[in-house]
Amino acid sequence: QQPVQSPQAVILREGEDAVINCSSSKALYSVHWYRQKHGEAPVFLMILLKGGEQKGHEKISASFNEKKQQSSLYLTASQLSYSGTYFCGTQEGGNTGKLIFGQGTTLQVKP
Amino acid sequence: KAGVTQTPRYLIKTRGQQVTLSCSPISGHRSVSWYQQTPGQGLQFLFEYFSETQRNKGNFPGRFSGRQFSNSRSEMNVSTLELGDSALYLCASSLMPGPNEQFFGPGTRLTVL
Numbered sequence: 001q002q003p004v005q006s007p008q009a010v011i012l013r014e015g016e017d018a019v020i021n022c023s024s025s026k027a028l029y030s031v032h033w034y035r036q037k038h039g040e041a042p043v044f045l046m047i048l049l050k051g052g053e054q055k056g057h058e059k060i061s062a063s064f065n066e067k068k069q070q071s072s073l074y075l076t077a078s079q080l081s082y083s084g085t086y087f088c089g090t091q092e093g094g095n096t097g098k099l100i101f102g103q104g105t106t107l108q109v110k111p
Numbered sequence: 112k113a114g115v116t117q118t119p120r121y122l123i124k125t126r127g128q129q130v131t132l133s134c135s136p137i138s139g140h141r142s143v144s145w146y147q148q149t150p151g152q153g154l155q156f157l158f159e160y161f162s163e164t165q166r167n168k169g170n171f172p173g174r175f176s177g178r179q180f181s182n183s184r185s186e187m188n189v190s191t192l193e194l195g196d197s198a199l200y201l202c203a204s205s206l207m208p209g210p211n212e213q214f215f216g217p218g219t220r221l222t223v224l
Contacts, residue, residue, distance in 0.1 A: 029210065041215035042201070044213065095208055096166060096208050097142045097166075097211070098159050099144070099213070
């Protein structure tokens, strides 16, 4: 089942912060975050594994609540380059590449 | 290091035809996944291949099929095309299956008329 992302869209001014949430009804092994700009392929941001391990960019932070099967992506001091659609992708097993993506959150950063 | 390449980049077909899309993963990557992206349904998982074996298949009809070759290159085939198959088809590669970064290709934009 597809994870649910919130909000669906957000508009920020440069320098403002945003939080994007991802919630699943299934037990998760990991949560992945990707950003896609218009006309481009999704680009990897971060992976959060159950147990607390994280892999990803230094300037991006995220959390994963294993009990609630929820993840949040924190975008601080936003820049114009942060604009795009953010997707969370969930994995239920540790031995698969299959990702089930949320519907996406569109972020627009204005000067 | 070259990224994931997909060919062709654009394709126009008519209903009832079939199509084959190709994906070349990053050198050394052995896991390939395919996704369909549409405005209405978002990013949907199609298949996952590793070592020439299909490990997972998404909820798509049997008209959608794929395979992986010994050099890790992958193809997907859609037979008897329908208007609803119009989409961006994305291929992603990673070193191995599991919680690893997936590198996406630029996609193939398929339009079915």
